Amino acid sequence: MxxxxxxxxxxxxxxxxxxxxxxxxxxxxxxxxxxxxxxxxxxxxxxxxxxxxxxxxxxxxxxxxxxxxxxxxxxxxxxxxxxxxxxxxxxxxxxxxxxxxxxxxxxxxxxxxxxxxxxxxxxxxxxxxxxxxxxxxxxxxxxxxxxxxxxxxxxxxxxxxxxxxxxxxxxxxxxxxxxxxxxxxxxxxxxDLAAKNMTIRDYLGREFGTDYYYRHPRSYARRGIFSIDEPSPTVRGVNRPIPKTYKIHPGDATKDLSKVRPLTTLERARIQTFPPTFQFEGSKTDLEQIIGNAxxxxxxxxxxxxxxxxxxxxxxxxxxxxxxxxxxxxxx
Structure with a gap:
Protein backbone atom coordinates (compact mmCIF):
# COMPACT_ATOMS: atom_id res chain seq x y z
CA MET A 1 0.00 0.00 0.00
CA ASP A 192 30.65 7.39 26.13
CA LEU A 193 32.02 10.18 28.30
CA ALA A 194 35.69 9.66 29.14
CA ALA A 195 36.59 8.32 32.58
CA LYS A 196 39.03 11.20 33.17
CA ASN A 197 39.51 14.76 32.01
CA MET A 198 41.69 15.18 28.93
CA THR A 199 44.86 17.21 29.49
CA ILE A 200 46.69 19.38 26.99
CA ARG A 201 49.53 16.86 26.99
CA ASP A 202 47.04 14.05 26.28
CA TYR A 203 45.84 15.88 23.17
CA LEU A 204 48.90 17.78 21.94
CA GLY A 205 51.90 16.10 23.55
CA ARG A 206 54.82 18.54 23.57
CA GLU A 207 53.48 20.71 20.74
CA PHE A 208 53.61 23.90 22.82
CA GLY A 209 57.21 23.36 23.96
CA THR A 210 56.42 24.42 27.52
CA ASP A 211 55.07 22.71 30.62
CA TYR A 212 53.45 25.83 32.08
CA TYR A 213 51.48 28.75 30.71
CA TYR A 214 49.71 31.88 31.90
CA ARG A 215 45.98 32.39 31.51
CA HIS A 216 44.77 35.79 32.67
CA PRO A 217 42.37 35.32 35.63
CA ARG A 218 39.18 37.31 36.07
CA SER A 219 40.49 38.42 39.47
CA TYR A 220 43.74 37.96 41.35
CA ALA A 221 41.86 35.85 43.87
CA ARG A 222 42.19 33.13 41.20
CA ARG A 223 45.31 31.45 39.96
CA GLY A 224 46.80 32.31 36.58
CA ILE A 225 49.46 29.64 35.99
CA PHE A 226 48.49 26.24 34.63
CA SER A 227 50.23 23.03 33.59
CA ILE A 228 49.81 21.16 30.33
CA ASP A 229 49.25 18.09 32.51
CA GLU A 230 45.74 19.30 33.30
CA PRO A 231 42.84 20.44 31.16
CA SER A 232 42.94 24.07 30.15
CA PRO A 233 40.38 26.33 31.80
CA THR A 234 37.76 27.74 29.44
CA VAL A 235 39.36 29.57 26.53
CA ARG A 236 37.93 33.10 26.67
CA GLY A 237 38.27 36.09 24.36
CA VAL A 238 40.98 37.59 26.56
CA ASN A 239 44.69 36.75 26.25
CA ARG A 240 47.19 38.93 28.08
CA PRO A 241 50.88 38.73 28.99
CA ILE A 242 51.97 38.01 32.56
CA PRO A 243 51.77 41.30 34.51
CA LYS A 244 55.05 42.43 36.03
CA THR A 245 53.17 42.77 39.32
CA TYR A 246 51.78 39.20 39.23
CA LYS A 247 51.92 37.55 42.66
CA ILE A 248 52.16 33.78 42.95
CA HIS A 249 48.82 32.21 43.84
CA PRO A 250 48.70 29.15 46.13
CA GLY A 251 47.04 27.17 43.35
CA ASP A 252 49.58 28.01 40.63
CA ALA A 253 51.11 25.01 38.88
CA THR A 254 54.64 26.39 39.41
CA LYS A 255 56.17 29.23 41.37
CA ASP A 256 59.02 29.70 38.89
CA LEU A 257 57.80 32.40 36.49
CA SER A 258 60.84 31.87 34.24
CA LYS A 259 59.19 28.63 33.10
CA VAL A 260 55.90 30.31 32.25
CA ARG A 261 54.64 32.12 29.16
CA PRO A 262 51.23 33.05 27.77
CA LEU A 263 49.89 30.95 24.94
CA THR A 264 49.77 32.37 21.44
CA THR A 265 46.50 33.02 19.67
CA LEU A 266 46.91 29.96 17.47
CA GLU A 267 47.87 27.76 20.43
CA ARG A 268 44.57 28.73 22.03
CA ALA A 269 42.85 27.68 18.80
CA ARG A 270 44.54 24.28 19.17
CA ILE A 271 43.06 23.96 22.67
CA GLN A 272 39.73 24.66 20.99
CA THR A 273 40.72 21.60 18.88
CA PHE A 274 40.90 23.41 15.57
CA PRO A 275 43.34 21.48 13.36
CA PRO A 276 46.71 23.10 12.52
CA THR A 277 45.55 23.36 8.89
CA PHE A 278 42.64 25.66 9.83
CA GLN A 279 43.36 29.13 8.45
CA PHE A 280 42.86 32.17 10.68
CA GLU A 281 43.22 35.77 9.54
CA GLY A 282 42.61 39.14 11.15
CA SER A 283 43.81 41.27 14.04
CA LYS A 284 44.92 39.67 17.28
CA THR A 285 42.04 41.28 19.17
CA ASP A 286 39.43 39.95 16.74
CA LEU A 287 41.02 36.51 16.57
CA GLU A 288 41.13 36.12 20.35
CA GLN A 289 37.42 36.89 20.53
CA ILE A 290 36.51 34.71 17.55
CA ILE A 291 38.46 31.74 18.93
CA GLY A 292 37.10 32.25 22.44
CA ASN A 293 33.53 32.31 21.10
CA ALA A 294 33.92 29.12 19.07
Missing amino acids: QLSIIRRICLERIMNKMPTAIDLFCGCGGLSLGFQKAGFKIIRAFDNWDKAVAIYNKNFNHKAELKDAYDITPKYLKSFNPDFIIGGPPCQDYSSAGKQDETLGRANLTLRFAELVCAAHTDWFVMENVDRILKSETLPKALKMFKNAGYGLTQVVLDASLCGTPQKRKRFFLIGELGGRDNAIKKIILK VPVELAAYVGKHILAYLNTPKSYKEFDMEYIQLELKFD
Whole structure:
Protein backbone atom coordinates (compact mmCIF):
# COMPACT_ATOMS: atom_id res chain seq x y z
CA MET A 1 0.00 0.00 0.00
CA GLN A 2 0.99 3.64 -0.35
CA LEU A 3 1.85 4.03 3.34
CA SER A 4 4.34 1.17 3.12
CA ILE A 5 6.22 3.08 0.45
CA ILE A 6 6.23 6.22 2.61
CA ARG A 7 7.51 4.23 5.57
CA ARG A 8 10.35 2.71 3.55
CA ILE A 9 11.34 6.09 2.09
CA CYS A 10 11.43 7.70 5.55
CA LEU A 11 13.51 4.87 6.97
CA GLU A 12 15.96 4.98 4.08
CA ARG A 13 16.25 8.73 4.47
CA ILE A 14 17.27 8.41 8.11
CA MET A 15 19.42 5.31 7.84
CA ASN A 16 21.31 5.79 4.59
CA LYS A 17 21.59 9.49 3.82
CA MET A 18 24.34 11.79 5.07
CA PRO A 19 22.29 14.32 7.05
CA THR A 20 22.41 17.90 5.82
CA ALA A 21 22.63 20.87 8.15
CA ILE A 22 22.52 24.66 8.22
CA ASP A 23 24.59 26.44 10.87
CA LEU A 24 23.10 29.62 12.34
CA PHE A 25 25.40 31.94 14.34
CA CYS A 26 28.28 29.96 12.83
CA GLY A 27 31.16 32.17 13.94
CA CYS A 28 34.41 30.89 12.45
CA GLY A 29 33.03 27.36 12.17
CA GLY A 30 33.78 25.24 15.25
CA LEU A 31 30.30 23.68 15.36
CA SER A 32 30.23 23.22 11.58
CA LEU A 33 33.64 21.58 11.47
CA GLY A 34 32.79 19.22 14.31
CA PHE A 35 29.50 18.12 12.75
CA GLN A 36 31.21 17.79 9.38
CA LYS A 37 33.84 15.59 11.00
CA ALA A 38 31.08 13.50 12.58
CA GLY A 39 29.52 12.76 9.20
CA PHE A 40 27.13 15.62 8.46
CA LYS A 41 27.04 17.64 5.27
CA ILE A 42 26.92 21.35 6.10
CA ILE A 43 25.21 23.12 3.23
CA ARG A 44 24.99 26.75 4.45
CA ALA A 45 26.01 28.93 7.36
CA PHE A 46 25.13 32.39 8.63
CA ASP A 47 26.68 34.98 10.94
CA ASN A 48 26.60 38.77 11.19
CA TRP A 49 30.29 39.32 12.12
CA ASP A 50 32.22 39.91 8.92
CA LYS A 51 35.58 38.93 10.43
CA ALA A 52 34.27 35.54 11.54
CA VAL A 53 32.50 34.93 8.21
CA ALA A 54 35.73 35.70 6.32
CA ILE A 55 37.57 33.02 8.29
CA TYR A 56 34.72 30.55 7.82
CA ASN A 57 34.77 31.01 4.06
CA LYS A 58 38.53 30.39 3.92
CA ASN A 59 38.06 26.94 5.46
CA PHE A 60 34.88 25.42 4.03
CA ASN A 61 33.66 24.55 0.55
CA HIS A 62 30.09 25.65 1.29
CA LYS A 63 29.23 29.29 1.85
CA ALA A 64 28.74 31.31 5.03
CA GLU A 65 26.55 34.35 4.45
CA LEU A 66 27.03 37.64 6.26
CA LYS A 67 23.51 38.12 7.51
CA ASP A 68 21.69 39.27 10.63
CA ALA A 69 19.46 36.58 12.13
CA TYR A 70 16.42 38.86 11.79
CA ASP A 71 17.06 39.18 8.05
CA ILE A 72 16.98 35.39 7.54
CA THR A 73 13.56 34.04 6.62
CA PRO A 74 12.22 30.54 7.29
CA LYS A 75 11.35 30.31 3.59
CA TYR A 76 15.01 30.87 2.68
CA LEU A 77 16.16 28.21 5.14
CA LYS A 78 13.58 25.78 3.77
CA SER A 79 14.90 26.33 0.25
CA PHE A 80 18.04 24.36 1.22
CA ASN A 81 15.90 21.44 2.43
CA PRO A 82 18.11 20.76 5.50
CA ASP A 83 17.61 17.81 7.84
CA PHE A 84 19.12 19.77 10.73
CA ILE A 85 19.50 23.35 11.85
CA ILE A 86 22.42 23.71 14.26
CA GLY A 87 23.74 26.80 15.98
CA GLY A 88 25.07 28.57 19.04
CA PRO A 89 23.18 31.82 19.63
CA PRO A 90 25.38 34.44 21.36
CA CYS A 91 25.88 33.57 25.02
CA GLN A 92 27.28 36.80 26.47
CA ASP A 93 24.02 37.70 28.25
CA TYR A 94 24.20 34.40 30.16
CA SER A 95 27.94 33.81 30.40
CA SER A 96 29.97 34.19 33.59
CA ALA A 97 32.45 36.10 31.39
CA GLY A 98 29.71 38.52 30.35
CA LYS A 99 27.36 40.86 32.21
CA GLN A 100 24.71 38.18 32.86
CA ASP A 101 21.97 40.63 31.92
CA GLU A 102 19.26 39.24 29.66
CA THR A 103 17.88 42.70 28.93
CA LEU A 104 20.91 43.58 26.78
CA GLY A 105 19.36 42.01 23.68
CA ARG A 106 21.54 39.03 22.81
CA ALA A 107 19.36 36.65 24.80
CA ASN A 108 16.63 37.46 22.27
CA LEU A 109 18.76 35.72 19.64
CA THR A 110 18.07 32.43 21.43
CA LEU A 111 14.39 33.10 20.81
CA ARG A 112 15.15 34.05 17.21
CA PHE A 113 16.91 30.71 16.76
CA ALA A 114 13.79 29.01 18.13
CA GLU A 115 11.52 31.04 15.84
CA LEU A 116 13.50 30.10 12.74
CA VAL A 117 13.70 26.41 13.64
CA CYS A 118 10.00 26.17 14.46
CA ALA A 119 8.97 28.01 11.29
CA ALA A 120 11.35 26.06 9.05
CA HIS A 121 10.10 22.87 10.75
CA THR A 122 13.26 20.84 10.12
CA ASP A 123 13.35 17.23 11.31
CA TRP A 124 16.06 18.07 13.84
CA PHE A 125 17.87 20.96 15.50
CA VAL A 126 20.86 21.31 17.83
CA MET A 127 21.38 24.44 19.92
CA GLU A 128 24.58 25.06 21.91
CA ASN A 129 25.10 27.57 24.71
CA VAL A 130 26.78 28.11 28.08
CA ASP A 131 25.44 26.01 30.93
CA ARG A 132 24.27 29.17 32.74
CA ILE A 133 21.41 29.39 30.25
CA LEU A 134 19.69 26.84 32.50
CA LYS A 135 19.25 29.63 35.07
CA SER A 136 17.92 32.11 32.52
CA GLU A 137 14.43 33.42 31.93
CA THR A 138 14.92 33.01 28.18
CA LEU A 139 15.42 29.25 27.96
CA PRO A 140 11.93 28.30 29.26
CA LYS A 141 10.40 30.54 26.60
CA ALA A 142 12.42 28.82 23.88
CA LEU A 143 11.56 25.35 25.24
CA LYS A 144 7.86 26.23 25.13
CA MET A 145 8.18 27.33 21.51
CA PHE A 146 9.91 24.08 20.55
CA LYS A 147 7.35 21.94 22.38
CA ASN A 148 4.45 23.78 20.76
CA ALA A 149 6.04 23.09 17.36
CA GLY A 150 6.11 19.35 18.11
CA TYR A 151 9.75 18.71 19.03
CA GLY A 152 10.89 16.07 21.49
CA LEU A 153 13.73 17.65 23.45
CA THR A 154 16.96 16.33 24.94
CA GLN A 155 18.84 18.68 27.28
CA VAL A 156 22.39 17.87 28.34
CA VAL A 157 25.37 19.71 29.82
CA LEU A 158 28.72 18.35 28.67
CA ASP A 159 32.22 18.95 30.02
CA ALA A 160 34.39 19.30 26.92
CA SER A 161 37.33 17.65 28.70
CA LEU A 162 35.32 14.41 28.83
CA CYS A 163 34.48 14.68 25.12
CA GLY A 164 37.88 14.68 23.42
CA THR A 165 38.84 18.28 24.21
CA PRO A 166 41.70 19.34 26.54
CA GLN A 167 39.62 22.06 28.16
CA LYS A 168 37.31 22.33 31.18
CA ARG A 169 34.49 23.98 29.30
CA LYS A 170 30.91 23.16 30.26
CA ARG A 171 28.37 23.65 27.52
CA PHE A 172 24.62 23.14 27.26
CA PHE A 173 23.19 21.31 24.26
CA LEU A 174 19.51 21.21 23.35
CA ILE A 175 18.67 18.60 20.72
CA GLY A 176 15.23 18.55 19.13
CA GLU A 177 13.62 15.78 17.09
CA LEU A 178 10.35 16.60 15.33
CA GLY A 179 7.77 14.16 16.67
CA GLY A 180 10.37 12.55 18.92
CA ARG A 181 10.43 11.64 22.60
CA ASP A 182 11.89 13.87 25.29
CA ASN A 183 15.39 12.80 26.43
CA ALA A 184 15.50 10.09 23.75
CA ILE A 185 19.16 10.80 23.00
CA LYS A 186 20.43 11.63 26.49
CA LYS A 187 21.57 8.13 27.46
CA ILE A 188 23.49 7.50 24.25
CA ILE A 189 25.29 10.87 24.57
CA LEU A 190 26.29 10.35 28.19
CA LYS A 191 27.36 6.70 27.99
CA ASP A 192 30.65 7.39 26.13
CA LEU A 193 32.02 10.18 28.30
CA ALA A 194 35.69 9.66 29.14
CA ALA A 195 36.59 8.32 32.58
CA LYS A 196 39.03 11.20 33.17
CA ASN A 197 39.51 14.76 32.01
CA MET A 198 41.69 15.18 28.93
CA THR A 199 44.86 17.21 29.49
CA ILE A 200 46.69 19.38 26.99
CA ARG A 201 49.53 16.86 26.99
CA ASP A 202 47.04 14.05 26.28
CA TYR A 203 45.84 15.88 23.17
CA LEU A 204 48.90 17.78 21.94
CA GLY A 205 51.90 16.10 23.55
CA ARG A 206 54.82 18.54 23.57
CA GLU A 207 53.48 20.71 20.74
CA PHE A 208 53.61 23.90 22.82
CA GLY A 209 57.21 23.36 23.96
CA THR A 210 56.42 24.42 27.52
CA ASP A 211 55.07 22.71 30.62
CA TYR A 212 53.45 25.83 32.08
CA TYR A 213 51.48 28.75 30.71
CA TYR A 214 49.71 31.88 31.90
CA ARG A 215 45.98 32.39 31.51
CA HIS A 216 44.77 35.79 32.67
CA PRO A 217 42.37 35.32 35.63
CA ARG A 218 39.18 37.31 36.07
CA SER A 219 40.49 38.42 39.47
CA TYR A 220 43.74 37.96 41.35
CA ALA A 221 41.86 35.85 43.87
CA ARG A 222 42.19 33.13 41.20
CA ARG A 223 45.31 31.45 39.96
CA GLY A 224 46.80 32.31 36.58
CA ILE A 225 49.46 29.64 35.99
CA PHE A 226 48.49 26.24 34.63
CA SER A 227 50.23 23.03 33.59
CA ILE A 228 49.81 21.16 30.33
CA ASP A 229 49.25 18.09 32.51
CA GLU A 230 45.74 19.30 33.30
CA PRO A 231 42.84 20.44 31.16
CA SER A 232 42.94 24.07 30.15
CA PRO A 233 40.38 26.33 31.80
CA THR A 234 37.76 27.74 29.44
CA VAL A 235 39.36 29.57 26.53
CA ARG A 236 37.93 33.10 26.67
CA GLY A 237 38.27 36.09 24.36
CA VAL A 238 40.98 37.59 26.56
CA ASN A 239 44.69 36.75 26.25
CA ARG A 240 47.19 38.93 28.08
CA PRO A 241 50.88 38.73 28.99
CA ILE A 242 51.97 38.01 32.56
CA PRO A 243 51.77 41.30 34.51
CA LYS A 244 55.05 42.43 36.03
CA THR A 245 53.17 42.77 39.32
CA TYR A 246 51.78 39.20 39.23
CA LYS A 247 51.92 37.55 42.66
CA ILE A 248 52.16 33.78 42.95
CA HIS A 249 48.82 32.21 43.84
CA PRO A 250 48.70 29.15 46.13
CA GLY A 251 47.04 27.17 43.35
CA ASP A 252 49.58 28.01 40.63
CA ALA A 253 51.11 25.01 38.88
CA THR A 254 54.64 26.39 39.41
CA LYS A 255 56.17 29.23 41.37
CA ASP A 256 59.02 29.70 38.89
CA LEU A 257 57.80 32.40 36.49
CA SER A 258 60.84 31.87 34.24
CA LYS A 259 59.19 28.63 33.10
CA VAL A 260 55.90 30.31 32.25
CA ARG A 261 54.64 32.12 29.16
CA PRO A 262 51.23 33.05 27.77
CA LEU A 263 49.89 30.95 24.94
CA THR A 264 49.77 32.37 21.44
CA THR A 265 46.50 33.02 19.67
CA LEU A 266 46.91 29.96 17.47
CA GLU A 267 47.87 27.76 20.43
CA ARG A 268 44.57 28.73 22.03
CA ALA A 269 42.85 27.68 18.80
CA ARG A 270 44.54 24.28 19.17
CA ILE A 271 43.06 23.96 22.67
CA GLN A 272 39.73 24.66 20.99
CA THR A 273 40.72 21.60 18.88
CA PHE A 274 40.90 23.41 15.57
CA PRO A 275 43.34 21.48 13.36
CA PRO A 276 46.71 23.10 12.52
CA THR A 277 45.55 23.36 8.89
CA PHE A 278 42.64 25.66 9.83
CA GLN A 279 43.36 29.13 8.45
CA PHE A 280 42.86 32.17 10.68
CA GLU A 281 43.22 35.77 9.54
CA GLY A 282 42.61 39.14 11.15
CA SER A 283 43.81 41.27 14.04
CA LYS A 284 44.92 39.67 17.28
CA THR A 285 42.04 41.28 19.17
CA ASP A 286 39.43 39.95 16.74
CA LEU A 287 41.02 36.51 16.57
CA GLU A 288 41.13 36.12 20.35
CA GLN A 289 37.42 36.89 20.53
CA ILE A 290 36.51 34.71 17.55
CA ILE A 291 38.46 31.74 18.93
CA GLY A 292 37.10 32.25 22.44
CA ASN A 293 33.53 32.31 21.10
CA ALA A 294 33.92 29.12 19.07
CA VAL A 295 32.49 25.72 19.92
CA PRO A 296 35.41 23.29 20.41
CA VAL A 297 35.57 21.19 17.25
CA GLU A 298 35.95 17.86 19.05
CA LEU A 299 33.07 18.64 21.42
CA ALA A 300 30.84 19.35 18.44
CA ALA A 301 32.05 16.16 16.75
CA TYR A 302 31.24 14.17 19.89
CA VAL A 303 27.65 15.45 19.88
CA GLY A 304 27.26 14.94 16.13
CA LYS A 305 28.62 11.36 16.24
CA HIS A 306 26.22 10.39 19.00
CA ILE A 307 23.23 11.85 17.21
CA LEU A 308 24.17 9.75 14.18
CA ALA A 309 24.66 6.73 16.43
CA TYR A 310 21.14 7.26 17.76
CA LEU A 311 19.75 7.45 14.24
CA ASN A 312 21.53 4.26 13.22
CA THR A 313 20.90 1.99 16.20
CA PRO A 314 18.56 -0.97 15.63
CA LYS A 315 16.45 0.26 18.54
CA SER A 316 15.71 3.61 16.94
CA TYR A 317 15.13 1.85 13.62
CA LYS A 318 12.53 -0.47 15.21
CA GLU A 319 10.81 2.31 17.13
CA PHE A 320 10.58 4.44 14.00
CA ASP A 321 9.39 1.45 11.97
CA MET A 322 6.78 0.53 14.57
CA GLU A 323 5.19 3.96 14.38
CA TYR A 324 4.55 3.45 10.68
CA ILE A 325 3.37 -0.14 11.19
CA GLN A 326 0.79 1.17 13.66
CA LEU A 327 -0.27 3.81 11.15
CA GLU A 328 -0.70 1.11 8.50
CA LEU A 329 -2.87 -0.95 10.81
CA LYS A 330 -4.92 2.11 11.58
CA PHE A 331 -5.57 2.83 7.93
CA ASP A 332 -5.97 -0.80 6.74
